[in-house]
Amino acid sequence: xxxxxxxxxxxxxxxxxxxxxxxxxxxxxxxxxxxxxxxxxxxxxxxxxxxxxxxxxxxxxxxxxxxxxxxxxxxxxxxxxxxxxxxxxxxxxxxxxxxxxxxxxxxxxxxxxxxxxxxxxxxxxxxxxxxxxxxxxxxxxxxxxxxxxxxxxxxxxxxxxxxxxxxxxxxxxxxxxxxxxxxxxxxxxxxxxxxxxxxxxxxxxxxxxxxxxxxxxxxxxxxxxxxxxxxxxxxxxxxxxxxxxxxxxxxxxxxxxxxxxxxxxxxxxxxxxxxxxxxxxxxxxxxxxxxxxxxxxxxxxxxxxxxxxxxxxxxxxxxxxxxxxxxxxxxxxxxxxxxxxxxxxxxxxxxxxxxxxxxxxxxxxxxxxxxxxxxxxxxxxxxxxxxxxxxxxxxxxxxxxxxxxxxxxxxxxxxxxxxxxxxxxxxxxxxxxxxxxxxxxxxxxxxxxxxxxxxxxxxxxxxxxxxxxxxxxxxxxxxxxxxxxxxxxxxxxxxxxxxxxxxxxxxxxxx
Amino acid sequence: xxxxxxxxxxxxxxxxxxxxxxxxxxxxxxxxxxxxxxxxxxxxxxxxxxxxxxxxxxxxxxxxxxxxxxxxxxxxxxxxxxxxxxxxxxxxxxxxxxxxxxxxxxxxxxxxxxxxxxxxxxxxxxxxxxxxxxxxxxxxxxxxxxxxxxxxxxxxxxxxxxxxxxxxxxxxxxxxxxxxxxxxxxxxxxxxxxxxxxxxxxxxxxxxxxxxxxxxxxxxxxxxxxxxxxxxxxxxxxxxxxxxxxxxxxxxxxxxxxxxxxxxxxxxxxxxxxxxxxxxxxxxxxxxxxxxxxxxxxxxxxxxxxxxxxxxxxxxxxxxxxxxxxxxx
Numbered sequence: 001x002x003x004x005x006x007x008x009x010x011x012x013x014x015x016x017x018x019x020x021x022x023x024x025x026x027x028x029x030x031x032x033x034x035x036x037x038x039x040x041x042x043x044x045x046x047x048x049x050x051x052x053x054x055x056x057x058x059x060x061x062x063x064x065x066x067x068x069x070x071x072x073x074x075x076x077x078x079x080x081x082x083x084x085x086x087x088x089x090x091x092x093x094x095x096x097x098x099x100x101x102x103x104x105x106x107x108x109x110x111x112x113x114x115x116x117x118x119x120x121x122x123x124x125x126x127x128x129x130x131x132x133x134x135x136x137x138x139x140x141x142x143x144x145x146x147x148x149x150x151x152x153x154x155x156x157x158x159x160x161x162x163x164x165x166x167x168x169x170x171x172x173x174x175x176x177x178x179x180x181x182x183x184x185x186x187x188x189x190x191x192x193x194x195x196x197x198x199x200x201x202x203x204x205x206x207x208x209x210x211x212x213x214x215x216x217x218x219x220x221x222x223x224x225x226x227x228x229x230x231x232x233x234x235x236x237x238x239x240x241x242x243x244x245x246x247x248x249x250x251x252x253x254x255x256x257x258x259x260x261x262x263x264x265x266x267x268x269x270x271x272x273x274x275x276x277x278x279x280x281x282x283x284x285x286x287x288x289x290x291x292x293x294x295x296x297x298x299x300x301x302x303x304x305x306x307x308x309x310x311x312x313x314x315x316x317x318x319x320x321x322x323x324x325x326x327x328x329x330x331x332x333x334x335x336x337x338x339x340x341x342x343x344x345x346x347x348x349x350x351x352x353x354x355x356x357x358x359x360x361x362x363x364x365x366x367x368x369x370x371x372x373x374x375x376x377x378x379x380x381x382x383x384x385x386x387x388x389x390x391x392x393x394x395x396x397x398x399x400x401x402x403x404x405x406x407x408x409x410x411x412x413x414x415x416x417x418x419x420x421x422x423x424x425x426x427x428x429x430x431x432x433x434x435x436x437x438x439x440x441x442x443x444x445x446x447x448x449x450x451x452x453x454x455x456x457x458x459x460x461x462x463x464x465x466x467x468x469x470x471x472x473x474x475x476x477x478x479x480x481x482x483x484x485x486x487x488x489x490x491x492x493x494x495x496x497x498x499x500x501x502x503x504x505x506x507x508x509x510x511x
Numbered sequence: 512x513x514x515x516x517x518x519x520x521x522x523x524x525x526x527x528x529x530x531x532x533x534x535x536x537x538x539x540x541x542x543x544x545x546x547x548x549x550x551x552x553x554x555x556x557x558x559x560x561x562x563x564x565x566x567x568x569x570x571x572x573x574x575x576x577x578x579x580x581x582x583x584x585x586x587x588x589x590x591x592x593x594x595x596x597x598x599x600x601x602x603x604x605x606x607x608x609x610x611x612x613x614x615x616x617x618x619x620x621x622x623x624x625x626x627x628x629x630x631x632x633x634x635x636x637x638x639x640x641x642x643x644x645x646x647x648x649x650x651x652x653x654x655x656x657x658x659x660x661x662x663x664x665x666x667x668x669x670x671x672x673x674x675x676x677x678x679x680x681x682x683x684x685x686x687x688x689x690x691x692x693x694x695x696x697x698x699x700x701x702x703x704x705x706x707x708x709x710x711x712x713x714x715x716x717x718x719x720x721x722x723x724x725x726x727x728x729x730x731x732x733x734x735x736x737x738x739x740x741x742x743x744x745x746x747x748x749x750x751x752x753x754x755x756x757x758x759x760x761x762x763x764x765x766x767x768x769x770x771x772x773x774x775x776x777x778x779x780x781x782x783x784x785x786x787x788x789x790x791x792x793x794x795x796x797x798x799x800x801x802x803x804x805x806x807x808x809x810x811x812x813x814x815x816x817x818x819x820x821x822x823x824x825x826x827x828x829x830x831x832x833x834x835x836x837x838x839x840x
Contacts, residue, residue, distance in 0.1 A: 382631065383576035403616060441645075450633040451574055 004060045006043045007129050015122040022115035030105050033118040037101045041094035048087040057083045057507040075197040081135025084494040089132045089263050092350050096254050096357045097125040099468035104247040106464035124150040128259035138196045148175050155244045167243035171236045178226035185219030199508035202272045228261020231292040234316045241312035246364020253315040254353040262322050271504045283331025290327050291428045294320030298435035307373040308363045318352045325414045328421050337420045342495035344413025351406045358395040358472040369458045380451030384458040389447050391469045396440040398476045406476050409483030517604050524594050531786050532747035533557040539798050546802045569736030574633030582628025583741035590748040593617040597752045598759035600785030602678035609675045622648045629730035640729020643809050644720035650816035654824035655707040658700045661828035680763045696830035703824045704757045708796040711753040715800035716807045754789045762788050
């Protein structure tokens with residue numbers, strides 16, 4: 001039996017049943033959210049395992065057994081098409097979402113309207129899962145909007161604070177603009193080619209690449225760069241992440257900018273456009289934004305005094321590495337360097353989701369226990385909150401890329417490939433890491449320094465907040481101990497599968 | 512089985528290096544005392560110091576956090592791990608291609624753990640010392656890395672088994688190049704390395720973070736008893752390891768081949784000969800430098816690194832690179 005639809009059915013069911021479950025009891029509502037996301041993780045793992053084992057792209061057609069229409073040779077239905085990349089990101093999404101939901105049991109205890117909160121968080125998860133499994137470009141847009149709207153609402157969830165509302169409005173206005181760019185791009189593509197199935201579209205564009213298809217790509221890429229927080233359009237991120245509840249920041253920073261941004265860019269460039277355009281030029285466009293993102297994001301992180309804002313800028317910086325990997329993967333398409341860069345980018349996507357989620361959960365714990373996220377007031381936290389400080393130490397070391405932790409291998413792949421492709425890019429990447437190191441060491445010094453008055457009464461948070469952090473620490477360490485095995489067995493095949501756009505097309509259209 | 516031998520080798524190396532490095536400290540103190548017309552302590556003084564510190568009560572400051580007690584243990588653990596990657600007259604135990612990065616990383620990590628331990632104590636003296644150490648840390652590694660990578664890259668070009676491994680020095684060495692240009696470049700880099708060594712073990716000009724008379728031992732201000740002993744030991748090992756690196760790059764010759772030994776005796780002889788070379792390098796870079804120079808201010812030290820040593824490293828590297836091009840005979 002194909003379990004793929006349950007990846008959408010279960011969170012959808014969970015979200016829509018939440019208002020009813022809440023009527024029974026508040027306790028059940030919390031447990032219900034955890035159960036739903038745990039089952040989703042199970043399904044995602046199963047999908048991933050199946051695809052990884054068979055090395056086949058899974059295609060699911062809504063409403064029929066075949067995507068092709070009766071008597072015609074082209075797909076007429078919505079298809080879901082999952083390759084290794086989609087499945088890998090889906091597992092990451094389900095994993096981090098589960099931890100964020102467990103974390104919110106305690107973290108959100110003092111807020112009201114929690115049935116809406118859990119509904120929204122499940123819808124957010126649903127939207128992201130939809131983005132990574134869909135093979136239909138309009139369906140992709142719908143899921144992107146589901147994700148975006150849920151995240152607008154969640155950023156402004158604490159609507160009694162001025163910063164929540166401010167960040168929410170900012171995010172919503174520019175986010176809607178970006179979404180409409182994407183919609184415009186899709187409309188142009190549909191007008192030109194008359195189809196919305198990604199695989200069929202890819203075949204069509206290859207056959208007759210028109211000017212319109214390039215304009216459409218520009219619109220879509222612009223919109224997606226916004227969603228991923230690339231530099232000229234990163235300003236929403238630095239406001240939205242600090243203002244959101246920390247469990248949501250962990251999902252926004254770990255997942256939303258990856259699923260709705262980086263994953264979608266990779267999918268559209270590789271699966272729809274790669275064989276039809278001047279890929280070298282496209283690659284360099286992505287690399288250009290990547291370098292800008294790397295430098296600006298990491299450099300801005302150094303000067304922040306607000307902990308969550310610092311992490312948000314650091315997320316921007318890390319997105320730069322991922323984009324750099326993807327850009328080199330496109331520009332050096334089909335070579336060994338390109339493979340390595342792409343594998344590094346995919347690896348870093350997963351790694352960064354885990355470690356940035358960990359860091360935001362740490363920030364949430366500090367905010368929850370001490371009541372401030374201003375770094376100048378937080379010195380000497382390690383004495384009162386040893387576990388939280390340890391979690392921060394692990395997360396920060398991983399994000400800088402210290403060898404026994406998971407960030408090392410993925411960054412190494414990106415450094416290595418960029419040095420082989422163009423040493424100048426490697427220099428920029430190293431410069432970004434230097435800034436990143438400076439930023440995190442500054443926070444580390446605050447954590448370890450002399451105790452300030454504010455933190456005197458602080459202590460480590462309760463179980464529901466500590467367990468997700470411990471699970472993430474374990475994930476960081478285990479992935480750090482087996483970096484090359486993971487790279488060879490998972491990341492390289494994923495990169496290969498993404499590059500073979502012919503297979504992606506054939507999976508839908510048949511041989 | 513191989514892993515078992517490597518573990519045994521690492522333990523043996525650890526015991527030997529702890530002994531040799533503490534012994535050198537005794538010799539160094541004796542030599543410096545003689546240079547200043549003093550009798551000086553007995554040769555085994557550092558061992559007495561170590562034992563005494565181990566037996567003393569260790570006082571934990573009220574404001575210290577968990578990492579304060581963890582840092583000395585971690586520092587020693589990292590320095591022991593570092594021994595597995597250090598050339599000791601023979602190729603490092605865990606030599607693989609690219610292990611030079613692990614070496615630099617672990618060497619830097621010891622300094623960083625010291626800094627973290629210092630700020631964990633909550634004492635302002637330690638804080639100031641830690642800040643200074645951090646500044647020195649980021650300044651001193653740059654010229655060293657540039658010089659080291661250039662030499663490894665240059666050796667890689669004349670053909671080695673494991674590129675960018677510290678084991679390559681025992682296959683080919685930099686003097687083999689033989690051209691006048693290469694000799695000049697190598698000499699410049701040798702000077703850079705000797706200065707780096709002095710700053711790595713913080714003597715002479717670079718005794719800045721510890722600065723006994725100025726900030727009361729700096730990072731180590733609050734440490735006492737066992738914890739201080741562990742730090743002293745890890746510092747001694749680090750000193751030996753840093754000097755071993757310089758010896759391996761510039762003076763890697765062994766004598767076992769000349770006297771016709773092989774197997775275990777050859778290893779022992781090579782290690783002993785390596786130790787003598789390490790002592791010789793340390794004599795230049797540590798004892799003499801310590802006896803004849805005073806401390807710089809932190810700003811001056813940073814200038815020395817960025818305006819003297821770093822340009823010197825660049826020039827040395829460029830000369831070696833030009834030599835590879837072969838444009839000048």
